[in-house]
Amino acid sequence: MDPVIIVGAGPVGLTLALALARQEVPCVVLDEGPGKDEPRAARTVVLREDTAALIGRLTGVPLSRAGAHWAGWRSMRRKQVMREIVFDGTEPAPLHIAQHVLTGALRAALSGERLVKIAVESRLDGIEQESSGVTAHTRGPKGTWWRGSYLVGCDGPRSTVRKLQDIRFPGRTAVERHAVAALRTELPWHDEALLHRLPPWRMSGPSAGEVTARPLPDGVWRLDWLLPPGKDLVTPELLLTRIRETLAGWAGGTTPPYDLLDTGVHTVHHRLARRWRADRVFLAGDAAHLLGALGTHGLDEGLRDADNLAWKLAVAWHHGPHEALLDSYQTERRAVVAARLRAADQALPLLRGGGGLRSYVPGSSRGHDALLTDGHLGHGQLGAPGAYADSPLAPGRLEGETPVDTPPGAPVTDVRVTAEDGTFVRLRDRLGRGALLVVLIAPGTGVWERKHWVSAGIMPRLAAAVTALPHPAELLVAESYPGAAAHTVLLVRPDGHLVTALSGVRPEDLYAAAEAAVGGPVKAQAEAGASAGSH
Template identity: 85%
Template structure:
């Protein structure tokens, strides 16, 4: 079968290629650029727990060594501390890292992956679809036609793939603008990120005074100043003045010595593609959505797109087209991003308005601070990972369903589990392989060797039920899971979202849940052509009947 074509070699496209390779699906990645990224210290990403774990799993790199996991978060308004958070195991810290490092780690992993072909200077200018596949034409030195089974546009805000498929991209332009600087300096809050609203050294007025400081390794900080609405030019002189003014304000009037590494202006747009799928063509990342106001992270959502789409394309590639499963990518991911954009649009007038609307938020300044904190830390409607509780893949009418602390469709908690080979691993380490995960909650098993409990109790019956599922599945055992009673069974999707929790071993419920998760019965590659031929014969017979 032909490989999957991925257009765009940014973090989302490279992540998708590696995620598909994990499922033994070959890809061709068409990179419009020369095949490398120039270091830009002021271009960074803040990754939440789930997206950082995804990248670490795919690259084999401990990202915390190269980025900074914040020790805490502090919010100030004028001179008053509004909130202060110390990160613990119960609330893992966000990871702040330079984006060119992320891309470099992904490219290094791809260089060692024989299933991924990375093509530099491959600008797409034409796409053709047919029932059996899709073709993309690149111009320039690598000008040729590339044949694929599916094509995914990860080619950014000005996506050529989206334009060639005539997909509208409505939304709002320049929702926020920030002046950005990366500098090496010593600040009073070592390891802590800081949001300072209305600092006393700034003039009053809407959006006139908000600055964010986020630490990086080696004493480097990224500072972002929210700019007033409009298109006023941010000159080097203006930016240097802001740097000196801010550093002096944080250091009792005297700016400490600093080394300026990089500067820029970051403009946030809010847009959402009307469709994320057109036949065998899909959109992901900035090609499908733009967001980022109030501290939210567009790259986080792009990586979740890749994680969601990879296992569905992998299933279709190995077992033949399955329209309900492929359609669910748009249904699930577009709904999550749309909800995120709606939440931001609802609070933007309150947080950025000129005073008249601010009374809408109960609690005044502290409620506003809580909203901004949610966006920056990846919590609440502005930032928390999306759930797929209303997904078309969610199973219905199961008799043995029980509640646990994770809602159906939400990301699972990363607990320690015992794998089939007897090794102890984290649950997240078993994700992304294309298989469903069936997790038995069995207190006490951690102190016994696998050979002693695999043949005891409910295990033989559960193992038989898992092996009979309509999709590849792996059986895992956990001593505990938040809110789950002993001998309950969790079914987890390949992208780490909970399908359901069942009371005990219920083969019929487990089978029904697994079948729903892959969109219904999956046809094999042998059955697919036979069914299509039968449909064509039936259509021809109907046409002949009509002619008579």
């Protein structure tokens, strides 16, 4: 079968290529550039716990070596500290990393990957589809035709794939603008991110009264100043003045020494593609959506797109047409991003409107701070990983269903589990391999060798049920899981979202849930695909 064609070699395209390769699916990445990224210290990304874990799992390299986990978070209004959070293990710390470092780690992992070909200086200019596959044409020094089973456009806001498929991309332009500087200096706090609203010192030039400082490795900081609406020009002289004023304000009046590394202006747009699938062509990342106001980060959602789509393409590539499963990518991911955009659009007038009665409502500033903290730290409607509560892959009502602290469709909690070979691993380490995960909650098993309990109690019956499932699955055992009673059985998708939790071993329920999770009976899917191809 032909490889999957991925258009675009940014973080989302490279992540998707690695995720497919880990599931034994070959792919070709069409990179219009030279195969490396220009170092830009001011172009950084913040990854939440789940997306940082995804990249670490795929590359085999903990990203904490290349980025900075924040030691804490502090928000201030004028001279008052409104909120302080210490990331001590109970609260996961966001990871701040330069984007070129992130893509470099992904490229390094792909360099030895036998199933992935990266075609540099290959700019897409044509797509043709048939029932059996898709053909892409690239121009440039190595212009040629490429044949693929599916094609995924990860080619950014100006996506050629989206335009060639005539998919509309409505939304709002320049929702927020920020002046950005990356510099090496010493600030009064160590490795803590800061959001400072209405700082008490005078700010030269256009300013909306908000500045953010986020640490990077080696004493480097990224500073962002929110700009007022409009197109005011941010000159180098004005930015240097802004840097000196801000550093002096934080240091008590005297500007500390600093080494300016990079500057820029970051403009945030909010857009959402009407469709994310056109037969064998899909959109992901900035080609499908743009968001990022109020401290949120669009790359997180792009990486979640790749994680969601990879295992579904892998199932279709290995086992034949699974149209309901492939359709679920758009249904699940578009709904989550649309909800995120709605939440941001509803909060923007409150947080950025300024003046009026809102300025005098008691406690309003604390409410504003809570919303901004959600965006920056990945909490709530603005930032938390989305749940696929209304997924078409959700099973119907199951007799043995039981509640746990994770609702069906939400990402599972990362707990320690025992693998089939008896080793202790993290649950997240077993994701992304194309298999469903069946997790038995069995208190006390952690203190016994596997050979003593693998053939005892309900384990043989559960193992037989797992072997009989309609899709490959791995059986794991955990001593505990939040909200789960002993002998609860969790069914988890390859991307880490919970399908269902069952009380005890219920082979019929487990089979039905697994069948639903992969889009229904395989035979029915194949027949539907054949029927669609005959019209």
